[in-house]
Structure formats: structure tokens, C-alpha cells
Amino acid sequence: MKHLLKILKICMFSFLLLITACNDDDDGNGEMMTDLTIAEIAASTPEFSALYAALVKAGLAETLDNPGTYTVFAPTNTAFKSFLDANGIASIDDVPGNVLVNLLLNHVLDSEITSSQITTGYINSLATGPDENNLSLFLNTSSGVEINGMSAVINGKADVMASNGVVHVVDAVIPEPSIVDHALANDNFSSLVGALTRPSFGSTYTDLLSGTAGSPFTVFAPTNEAFENLLMALGTNSLDEIDDETLQEVLNYHVIAGSNVTAGSLTDGQMATTFQGEDIVFDLSEGAKIEDASDTEANIIATDVQSNNGIIHAVDKVLIPQTVWNSINPTIAGFVAMNEDYSSLLAAVQKAGLTDALNADGADLTVFAPDNAAFEAFLNSNGFASLDDVPVELLTQVLLNHVMSGVALSANLSTSYTGTLATNEDGDNLSLYINTQNGVSLNGISEVTTADIEVRNGVIHAVDAVIALPTIVTFATADPDFTSLVSALTAEDQPDFAGILSGTTNAPFTVFAPVNSAFDALPSVPVGSDLTAVLQHHVIIENNIRSEDLSDGASVATLEGDNVTVTLPGSGNNIADLTDGAGNTGIGVIAVDVQATNGVIHAINTVLIPDTTN
Structure with missing residues (x-):
């Protein structure tokens, strides 16, 4: 009776299949429900x-007839014939039993995954490879569903639901993947594949990494972005330019x-000798990283892609051996690209379109480079969720x-103002205040932590904070020559001068800023409204003079x-002389053009006094 019921179930399913096949108007995936097992x-x-x-010969028909939750990528008869022909095999009977078992299991997952649940990425089949690790399948959903770049789910033939799982009909048998197969299947490794298959190499690498001689292999596979960063570091445009x-x-x-080195077998500080002959070191203190000869660690960003002759781990940096590192002299952009501490800076440079400028030979630039923590603090303080x-x-x-334009080593830096390549709305270069009295500080908000990283097209000084675009207030507070001025501007009985001179209302401002000695020379510092009038007499609004x-x-x-009147040239060492509202003459302009985003500062040696008779 049970046998008869089973026959009736199969006949009914065949009738449903016939109806589905005749209905060509539905291009979608069927999800046809049945109480048949996958084997049935x-x-x-x-x-x-x-x-x-094949399932019967391999002894797997019974497995797929039992209760469970399986996903099977089911090759058609045409797919099997193509596979046998391509491998010179007359029939399935000629395939060795153990080979056939693993081949079939490479089409089976141990969980039920419908087409709507499939995403691009890796998943393990029930087939096994080195050390009995399950082989990986790369599923690509960019155009339908493709498996390992070799087989695709046939349109309209996904989601044949069984009582113990789901069947997706595929157009090709999925052979056990080699390392080369996995590299070819994943577009993120196209640069690596291009390097491995360079015509002058012939089939050296494809034969090695698709075969068993010397296997199993552990391959740390750089992504396309990692290769782009390598080219940036080398100052080249293409891998073709590398000998x-x-x-x-x-x-x-x-x-x-x-050795088939899985992620779980790695230990902190572990060393491994590469095929090149030099060692790499694993750092597991904060995630999984690899130290190479460049002292810049690579992050392992995907692990345990298992093939039949080894295992792949994806890394975000091309690893550099000592023999190559000795000959590399990176550009500014290249150094940033190779150093994980500056990944945020690299992303910012790329977004701003400044990569070429920082990669150009002969650029001769000085760069103050904020690390990742500095960028994170900058984004948080300015209310940005991300770059x-x-x-x-x-x-x-x-x-x-x-x-800065030009190469300025730390020994050449002194307490002074210099210009950056940033500009205000009029195209005037913004100023940078460098203070070397205690280390090197920049605009009073950023400190140099590592100096004199010399690269091919300039020098890099690492800094601990992003140097925000300066306002008038930035320079007034950063420069110790203006402490008396700042005290006057922020006195309790004064308007919010700090808010005014850091904002854009009535900007741009031109400020004649008295140095400390100018305030010291006053018989007494005015207070209240008199001080307000004196301070306002130093500010010109809506003009960047x-x-x-x-x-x-x-x-x-x-x-x-x-009014303030200008006399040119100035007397003595003065750049210019000013006459204030009270008629005082010979007031010296002793430093000029400290350019902020919202105005410009000129330092003067005497406090300007307005006409008190008005």
C-alpha cells in the first residue's frame, strides 16, 4: 500500500510538472509545493x-529521501552530458564512486534556501576538501543566480519545493572548485587574476593553483581595491608597469x-613562511591582521573560502616582501594607501578627487596627515555620521x-604663519599657524605625532586631529601674541565678539589685531562700552582687505x-602705518595677511583708539 501511494505521489508530481512546463506565460520562479522528497x-x-x-550509484538517493532541510542545485541531463564529454568520461558508471559522491555533494547545502533568500557571497556545500573542510560555493546574484561562475539557475526553474528542502534546476554540473576557480568566480579578485595570468607568466600560476602538486595551498587574496592602492603606492597606473x-x-x-590554514587555526604572533621564502606574521590582537615587510598591516576581511586544493582568505592590502619593499619609494597618496591608520584619510582623498595631486611625481608637498581616530572625532564634533x-x-x-606647497621637514619648521592649499571664496590661500615652542602644533588644535615621513613627492607629518578650516577666532586663540586681545574680546561686559568673528554674518572681516605689547603700552585697558568701542575700531566688516x-x-x-587711514610705505620696519580715529599716527602694521575663511588679520603694534569726542 505504501509503495502504491508513493507511485501515486510521483505521478501527481509529474502531472504538475507537465502543467508548469506548458504554462510559458509565467517567467517567475514557481515555488511549486509538493510532499515529495528531493530524491522522489x-x-x-x-x-x-x-x-x-548518479544519486543512486553514489548512495545519496536515500539521504535525499530522508527528512531534513536541504537545498539542491540540480543539473539537467544536458548538463551531465556536457560535463562527462568535457572530462572524457563515457558515462556516469565510469566515474569513481568516491569522486561521484563528493561531486554530487558539491550541489547540496544543509539548509533550505529559496531563491529570494540567496545573496551574493560564499556558502558551504556538503562536499569536503582538505582536512575534511566543507567546500565553498560562491553565489552571485548580479544577474540571476550563478554558482562558482560555472553554473546558473535556469530562469523559471528555481524553488521546486520538496518535503525535505528545495530544488533549483541548474544548467551545468558544478565541479569541485580549485583556488583558481574561486578567484575567477569572484569579480572582487579580477585584478589578482589579471596578475596571475599575465601572458609572460604563461600557465605557471593557473597550473599551480588549480592542481595538487604542493597542495594544499593557503592564499591571501588581495581585493581589487588593494591592488589599486598598491599602484597608488608605486606611483603607477597599471600592473603592466610592474616588471x-x-x-x-x-x-x-x-x-x-x-598547508590548509583556516582562520580558526591562526594564533596571535604566529609566523608562516610564504612560497616567496619570507615570513608573514599574524596579529590577532584587534581583529585578524597580517604584518608584512612594510610594517603596515593588512586586514583579513573574508576567511575560509575552501577549495579542493587549498583555502583563500581575502585581504584589503597587497602584502609586500622585504625584497620589494627595499625598492619602493611611495608617493604621499601611496603611503596613505598602504597604511591602515589612514584609511579614512584615503577615503576622503578619493572622494575629494585629490588622489592624482598627491600621487604626482615632483609635487613637492608637505602633508599633515590625520589618522582614523582624528577623522572620527572630526566627524562626530561636526555632526556627520560618516564621510x-x-x-x-x-x-x-x-x-x-x-x-603646504614645498617640502618642510620638522627641522625647517618654526613658529610662524604659512599658507596651505585651501582657499577662501575669493581664492586666497588660507593661513596655518605653526607653533614649535613645545613640539609642533597647528592652529592650536592639532599636534604632530610623527614627523618627517619622507616619500617620493614630499614629506608627511602625522597629526592627532583634523585641522578644521580656520576663522578669525581660530588664529586669535592659537597665537600667544594675541592673548591680551582675546582676553579683551571675551571680557564679561563685552558683546559676543567670539561668536561674531567666528561666524559669517557681516563677513568677511578685516581685523587689525594688536599684539600683547600694544595692550601693555596702554595706561589702562578700557572697560565696558569704552572697551567695546575700542575693539570695534579694529574691525572692518564685509571686506577682506x-x-x-x-x-x-x-x-x-x-x-x-x-575711519582708519593707511600710509604707505610704513616707517621703520613697519609694513604700513595707520592713523586711528583719535588721530594717532605711526601705528605700525607688523604682520599681514593671516587669512581665515571669514576674513583676514593684520597684526599691529599699537591699540587703535576711536575719536572719543564724537
Whole structure:
């Protein structure tokens, strides 16, 4: 009676299949429900006769007839014939039993996954490879569902639901993958594949990494982005510009022969000798990383992609052996690209389109480089969730505010103002205040932590904070020569000068800023409204008057109301002389053009006094 019921179930399923096949109007995936097992579906479906015969020979028909939750990628008869022909095998009967078992298990997952649940990525089949580890399948959903780049789910033939799982009909048998097969299947490794298959190498690497001689292999596979960063570091545009010997040294440095090293078997500080001959070191103190000869660690970003002749772990950096590192002299962009501490800076540089500028030979630049922690603090303090939220124009100027033209080693830095490549709305370069009295500080907000990283096109000084675009207040508070001025501006009985001069209302400002000695020379510092009038007499609103804009006899109205008159040239060492509202003359302009985003500062040696008779 049970046998009769089983026959009736199979007949009913075959009738349903016939109805589905005749209905060509539905291009979607069927999800046809049945209480047949996967084995019964294979037995009752004409296009699976080869599959069923293989399952019976391998002793797996019974397994797929038992209760469970399986996913089977089921090759058609045509797929089996193509596989046998391609491998010179007359029939399934000629395939060795143990080979056939593993081949079939490479089409089976131990959980039920419908087409809507499939995502691009790796998953393990029930087939096994070195050390009895389950083989990996790479599922790609960019166009339908593709498996290992060799087989695809046939349109309209996904989601044949069984009582113990689901069947997806595929157009090709999925052979046990080699390391080369997995590299070819994943587009993220296309640069690696291009390197391995360089015409001058012939089939050296494809034969090695698809075969068993010297296997199993452990391969640390750099992503395409990792190769892009390598090219940046080398100052080249293409892998074609790297000579054969160097490229082979690099590729060999990513392979460990004779060992299938899983992620779980790694230990902190463990060393491994590569196929190239030099060692790599594993650092598990904060995630899984690899130390190479460059002292810049690579992150292991995907693990345990198991093939039949080894295992792949994806890394975000091309590993550099000592033999190659000795000959590398990276550019600024290249150094940043090779150093994980500056991954945020690299992302910012790429978003701002500044990669080429920082990669150019002969650029001769000095860069103050904020690390990842500095960028995180900058984003948090400015209310940005990520770099993606920072407007490109703003990000570009912030980055350029860390760059000076010319090479300035730490020994050449002194307490002074210099210009960065950032500009205000008028195209004037912003200033940078460097203070070397105690280390090297920049605009009073960032400290140099590591100096004099000399690279091919300049020098890098690592800093602990992003140097935000400066306002008038930035420079006033950063420069110890203006402490008396800052005290006056922030006195309790004064308006919010700090808020005014750090904002954009009535900007740009031109500020004649008295140095400390100017305040010291006053008989007494005014208070209250008198102090307000004095301070306002030093500010010109809505005008960014640089030194080149000054002319002899020019008279300009201040925020207080009285005019300040310019005399050129200045007396003695003065760049210019000023006459204030009270008629005091010979007031010396002793430093000019400290350029902020919202105005410009000129330092003066005497406090300006307005006309008190008004």
C-alpha cells in the first residue's frame, strides 16, 4: 500500500510538472509545493534521470529521501552530458564512486534556501576538501543566480519545493572548485587574476593553483581595491608597469604551500613562511591582521573560502616582501594607501578627487596627515555620521588645509604663519599657524605625532586631529601674541565678539589685531562700552582687505564708525602705518595677511583708539 501511494505521489508530481512546463506565460520562479522528497522529485522528473542515476550509484538517493532541510542545485541531463564529454568520461558508471559522491555533494547545502533568500557571497556545500573542510560555493546574484561562475539557475526553474528542502534546476554540473576557480568566480579578485595570468607568466600560476602538486595551498587574496592602492603606492597606473620579477615576488608572498590554514587555526604572533621564502606574521590582537615587510598591516576581511586544493582568505592590502619593499619609494597618496591608520584619510582623498595631486611625481608637498581616530572625532564634533555626509566642496578644502606647497621637514619648521592649499571664496590661500615652542602644533588644535615621513613627492607629518578650516577666532586663540586681545574680546561686559568673528554674518572681516605689547603700552585697558568701542575700531566688516589691496591714503570705516587711514610705505620696519580715529599716527602694521575663511588679520603694534569726542 505504501509503495502504491508513493507511485501515486510521483505521478501527481509529474502531472504538475507537465502543467508548469506548458504554462510559458509565467517567467517567475514557481515555488511549486509538493510532499515529495528531493530524491522522489529527481526520480520522477525526466530531465533529472542522469542526476537520479548518479544519486543512486553514489548512495545519496536515500539521504535525499530522508527528512531534513536541504537545498539542491540540480543539473539537467544536458548538463551531465556536457560535463562527462568535457572530462572524457563515457558515462556516469565510469566515474569513481568516491569522486561521484563528493561531486554530487558539491550541489547540496544543509539548509533550505529559496531563491529570494540567496545573496551574493560564499556558502558551504556538503562536499569536503582538505582536512575534511566543507567546500565553498560562491553565489552571485548580479544577474540571476550563478554558482562558482560555472553554473546558473535556469530562469523559471528555481524553488521546486520538496518535503525535505528545495530544488533549483541548474544548467551545468558544478565541479569541485580549485583556488583558481574561486578567484575567477569572484569579480572582487579580477585584478589578482589579471596578475596571475599575465601572458609572460604563461600557465605557471593557473597550473599551480588549480592542481595538487604542493597542495594544499593557503592564499591571501588581495581585493581589487588593494591592488589599486598598491599602484597608488608605486606611483603607477597599471600592473603592466610592474616588471615580471617584482610581480612574481609579490604574488609568491601571498601563498603558503603544503598547508590548509583556516582562520580558526591562526594564533596571535604566529609566523608562516610564504612560497616567496619570507615570513608573514599574524596579529590577532584587534581583529585578524597580517604584518608584512612594510610594517603596515593588512586586514583579513573574508576567511575560509575552501577549495579542493587549498583555502583563500581575502585581504584589503597587497602584502609586500622585504625584497620589494627595499625598492619602493611611495608617493604621499601611496603611503596613505598602504597604511591602515589612514584609511579614512584615503577615503576622503578619493572622494575629494585629490588622489592624482598627491600621487604626482615632483609635487613637492608637505602633508599633515590625520589618522582614523582624528577623522572620527572630526566627524562626530561636526555632526556627520560618516564621510559620505560631508559635502565634497567642504571636504576638499578641509583636506587642502593640511597641505603646504614645498617640502618642510620638522627641522625647517618654526613658529610662524604659512599658507596651505585651501582657499577662501575669493581664492586666497588660507593661513596655518605653526607653533614649535613645545613640539609642533597647528592652529592650536592639532599636534604632530610623527614627523618627517619622507616619500617620493614630499614629506608627511602625522597629526592627532583634523585641522578644521580656520576663522578669525581660530588664529586669535592659537597665537600667544594675541592673548591680551582675546582676553579683551571675551571680557564679561563685552558683546559676543567670539561668536561674531567666528561666524559669517557681516563677513568677511578685516581685523587689525594688536599684539600683547600694544595692550601693555596702554595706561589702562578700557572697560565696558569704552572697551567695546575700542575693539570695534579694529574691525572692518564685509571686506577682506589684504596687504595688496592697501593703498597710500586709503581711509576705511570701522565697525565702531570712525575711519582708519593707511600710509604707505610704513616707517621703520613697519609694513604700513595707520592713523586711528583719535588721530594717532605711526601705528605700525607688523604682520599681514593671516587669512581665515571669514576674513583676514593684520597684526599691529599699537591699540587703535576711536575719536572719543564724537
